[in-house]
Amino acid sequence: MEKSTWTTKVGLAQMLKGGVIMDVVTPEQAQIAEEAGAVAVMALERVPADIRREGGVARMSDPELILRIKEAVTIPVMAKVRIGHFVEAQILEAIGIDYIDESEVLTPADDRFHIDKHQFKVPFVCGARDLGEALRRIGEGAAMIRSKGEAGTGNIVEAVRHLRDILDGIRRLQALPKEELMTAAKELGAPYELVREVAETGRLPVVLFCAGGVATPADAALVMQLGAEGVFVGSGIFKSENPQARARAIVEAVTHYRNPKILAEVSRGLGEPMRGLELEAIPAGQRLAPRGW
Amino acid sequence: MRPVIGVLALQGDFQEHLTALARLGAQGREVRLPEDFEGLSGLIIPGGESTTIGRLIERFGLREPIVAFARSGRPIWGTCAGMIVLAREVDPDTRARTQHLLGLLDIVVRRNAFGPQIESFETELEIPAIGSEPVRAVFIRAPVVAEIGPAVEPLARLPDGTVVAVRQSNLIGTAFHPELTGDDRFHAWFCRLAGEHAP
Numbered sequence: 218m219e220k221s222t223w224t225t226k227v228g229l230a231q232m233l234k235g236g237v238i239m240d241v242v243t244p245e246q247a248q249i250a251e252e253a254g255a256v257a258v259m260a261l262e263r264v265p266a267d268i269r270r271e272g273g274v275a276r277m278s279d280p281e282l283i284l285r286i287k288e289a290v291t292i293p294v295m296a297k298v299r300i301g302h303f304v305e306a307q308i309l310e311a312i313g314i315d316y317i318d319e320s321e322v323l324t325p326a327d328d329r330f331h332i333d334k335h336q337f338k339v340p341f342v343c344g345a346r347d348l349g350e351a352l353r354r355i356g357e358g359a360a361m362i363r364s365k366g367e368a369g370t371g372n373i374v375e376a377v378r379h380l381r382d383i384l385d386g387i388r389r390l391q392a393l394p395k396e397e398l399m400t401a402a403k404e405l406g407a408p409y410e411l412v413r414e415v416a417e418t419g420r421l422p423v424v425l426f427c428a429g430g431v432a433t434p435a436d437a438a439l440v441m442q443l444g445a446e447g448v449f450v451g452s453g454i455f456k457s458e459n460p461q462a463r464a465r466a467i468v469e470a471v472t473h474y475r476n477p478k479i480l481a482e483v484s485r486g487l488g489e490p491m492r493g494l495e496l497e498a499i500p501a502g503q504r505l506a507p508r509g510w
Numbered sequence: 511m512r513p514v515i516g517v518l519a520l521q522g523d524f525q526e527h528l529t530a531l532a533r534l535g536a537q538g539r540e541v542r543l544p545e546d547f548e549g550l551s552g553l554i555i556p557g558g559e560s561t562t563i564g565r566l567i568e569r570f571g572l573r574e575p576i577v578a579f580a581r582s583g584r585p586i587w588g589t590c591a592g593m594i595v596l597a598r599e600v601d602p603d604t605r606a607r608t609q610h611l612l613g614l615l616d617i618v619v620r621r622n623a624f625g626p627q628i629e630s631f632e633t634e635l636e637i638p639a640i641g642s643e644p645v646r647a648v649f650i651r652a653p654v655v656a657e658i659g660p661a662v663e664p665l666a667r668l669p670d671g672t673v674v675a676v677r678q679s680n681l682i683g684t685a686f687h688p689e690l691t692g693d694d695r696f697h698a699w700f701c702r703l704a705g706e707h708a709p
Binding site: 218219220221222224225228229231232233234235236248251252253254255256257290291292293310313314315316338339340468469471472473476 | 519520521522523524525526542557558559561562565566569570590591604605606607608621622625626627628629630631632633648649650651687690691
């Protein structure tokens with residue numbers, strides 16, 4: 218019997234496909250998410266919209282809060298650590314968290330290096346803006362990738378850009394002759410073996426979700442139609458007028474993402490979505506997506 | 511005519527099942543709505559989150575068609591979350607606050623029976639029903655079968671005796687994921703069962 222193999226790490230992400238992972242800050246929100254059909258919850262102290270508004274250093278949440286959320290639900294519980302903060306990751310592994318997000322939403326602890334995720338039994342998900350970044354994270358041991366988007370904005374534009382960049386990168390590699398793949402790896406800043414694998418298979422070797430800016434069922438279906446295999450929703454649910462109804466509708470939209478009649482039906486009467494931010498309104502220094510090396 | 515195998519595509523690793531079916535030359539179909547059941551010879555309920563899949567079965571009116579499918583004698587196979595959804599009962603300690611079950615398989619399951627994700631594992635498993643060579647079995651936050659009814663036959667056990675695969679006439683449940691290993695013998699066996707019901 219072998220525990221925590223690569224197959225079991227990637228496998229849990231495969232079980233989450235076609236599903237919605239929701240940010241929650243209390244056990245009550247976690248239960249609302251579970252009842253609405255979330256496949257997992259991300260336990261944290263503040264959703265990205267509040268981190269953005271309040272400023273300061275954003276760190277791993279108090280393990281006490283994460284454990285209370287874990288006790289409140291039966292679905293997998295994820296939690297975030299700062300980029301490069303392997304001790305926060307050791308702590309989350311010790312309390313039996315199911316998946317760790319090494320996340321740009323928190324303030325990075327290391328401005329040059331990410332965590333060596335192969336050293337952990339618990340699987341990691343990491344954000345990426347393009348194929349090179351995705352393959353660097355997988356090279357370090359990430360068993361799941363999410364396109365970054367711009368968290369806490371309720372604005373889907375960056376999520377669409379990052380998802381398209383990752384998928385365009387894959388399609389480009391597929392079109393290249395073999396002798397060009399080494400130079401492509403150099404230009405992407407990605408491990409050659411992974412570049413070759415992606416060129417052959419036409420897909421990432423791990424599951425690809427979309428994150429950062431999903432606020433409506435239509436947003437979720439948009440990124441699914443573009444090629445995401447599932448969706449993270451951060452501030453979009455519990456910063457809206459009617460979280461229960463919106464959570465259910467986004468879950469249903471991810472299942473029926475190619476069925477406009479059902480999308481129309483689930484989108485009706487959900488109340489106000491989160492307010493949202495224009496990207497131009499965010500000073501360059503306060504953008505989260507560029508964090509990651 | 512080649513039998514068509516439906517794979518419930520509400521949430522989870524339905525694509526992995528469809529890929530396994532395609533490798534065998536079988537015809538698979540994504541099933542999301544009641545009209546998708548037309549002409550199916552077998553149905554697979556994939557791995558995923560049982561709370562999510564159970565809720566979506568109710569929401570989109572799939573309970574009736576699945577129950578009718580089971581009554582017709584055509585085979586249904588649930589892997590992991592799929593087995594939970596088919597079950598009669600979930601052990602109260604591991605049941606979600608709202609846990610929709612189809613109640614077709616006369617078993618009590620214990621969800622997430624091995625602990626958090628770091629306890630997920632792979633092992634070799636003897637499954638005499640599908641052949642003498644053991645299969646590689648992948649258990650991910652997996653359930654186990656805690657109790658079985660009189661009509662239920664255990665198909666596989668862990669070394670400590672825990673039941674992890676069952677059959678009750680045309681209904682099959684596995685706590686593990688043959689769709690993740692590239693070993694398609696379980697799918698081939700299921701296709702043969704479904705083939706007996708091809709139109």
